Amino acid sequence: MGAARPGISFPAVRNREEYDALVKSDPLFRRLAALICRQHGLSGLGLTRLSVGTSICFQVGREFVLKLFAPIFERNCEAECAVLSYLPGKLPVAVPELVARGSLDDWQYLLMTYLGERPLADSWGSVSGSCKLHLFEELGRVLAVLHKHTDQCWFPLRTDWNSFLTCRAASAVSRHRRLGLDETWVQRAEEFLGSIDLRTPGWFRPSLLHTEIMREHIIVADVSSSPRISGLIDFEAAMFGHPEFEFSWAGVQLTRGDKRLLGALLDGYGLPDTARDTAFRRRLMAYTLLHPYSVMKWYFDWMPVPCGVTTFEQLAELWWAA
Structure with missing residues (x-):
């Protein structure tokens, strides 16, 4: 030093x-x-x-x-x-x-x-709905390429994926309680996580993940004419893991529960409709609870939960149906 x-x-x-x-x-x-x-x-x-x-x-x-x-x-x-x-x-x-x-x-x-940063967050209000759909499809294609990188020989912070999940599960409930999540939902989180098996088989090869795909980290160009994604920034939380883990963050931080935007993202990624089933949505819900930087209290503020939604299974259907 x-x-x-x-x-x-x-x-x-x-x-x-x-x-x-x-x-x-x-x-x-x-x-x-x-x-x-x-x-x-x-x-x-x-x-x-x-x-x-x-x-x-x-x-x-x-x-x-x-x-x-x-x-x-x-x-x-x-x-x-x-x-x-x-x-x-x-x-x-x-x-x-x-x-x-x-x-x-x-x-x-x-x-x-410096990429001449103009984050999507700064341009969000001036981009039309149809252009947002186009941008999210484009982002899906970018993430598909990112996730093809499975060779970890160059990455100094290798993580056993199943061990990572076990570690996160051990602290997730207490963490969300400490961050202000209502105790009723804290108890529901513990029950929900206990019902989901996210373990991967021995042959599984983790992919390179950004893990914090959000509007502030997506750089756009030609906003006034034909918006396009020109760059990605902020790889501080990058790691190797299951590709679905990427979409848990994007589903709340990026699409904010908008089914059309999430659908466009998954279309661009190439995920078929048949793979977007109940089990897929529940895995994303579980990954959201386990994400190191996830704050469920914030998400409930951003995306108020309708009356009648009282379980994380129902919440998964609400946020990740696409």
Whole structure:
């Protein structure tokens, strides 16, 4: 690790609470970002703070992005560094290219190319319904290509999929309780997860997953004429796992329960209607409960549950029928 610089150094961070208390300290991190830029010959290009992902991000001039990772997010840095070193040129759309990796004090950073980001989230209100369907079909095709990557030899954070699921299941119920989910639904979650078997056979080959496909991470171009997806960003949570795990996040964060949008996404992906059965929808519901960054309380706020829906089996039919 690099040594602390006289008069300026990264703060010590031991847990998420300390990180959250520091993350909005823009002047401090702006000075540290400027220091890193000087080390890479990028002084004077201008720094613009970005609100992307968990890490602290700055746009550097018009060509680069600098992401700062606290020690508690070392795994995120490892994952994104590996993906940005491997994936450029292997998808139908662009992903950032890694320019440099380094460290100061106990923090790490990645310097990467800037895609001229215009996230779909920023353009959502100006994109017509028919164009959204087209974009979601296009995204499905992109994800189908992403998931064809099953060779893990280049990825430093290999995970046994069944062990991952077991670990997530052991903590999911208490986690959602801690994050404010109504106790009635907490108890229902425990019963539902106990009824679903997500284990995969020994011959199963996990796919490369983004795991956080959301409007903020999809870059679009030609919004005013013929919108198209031009890139994907933020691979901090990338991992290898079951392709269906990708759609659990997309079904709430991206489509927000819109059956037409989810249908377009799965059409583009090439998933036949016959595979979108009750068992498929329930698996997605279970994956949603197990996702490391899932907050069910938020989802109930975004997509109010109608009267009469009192089980996760019913919720699966409501959110993932496509």
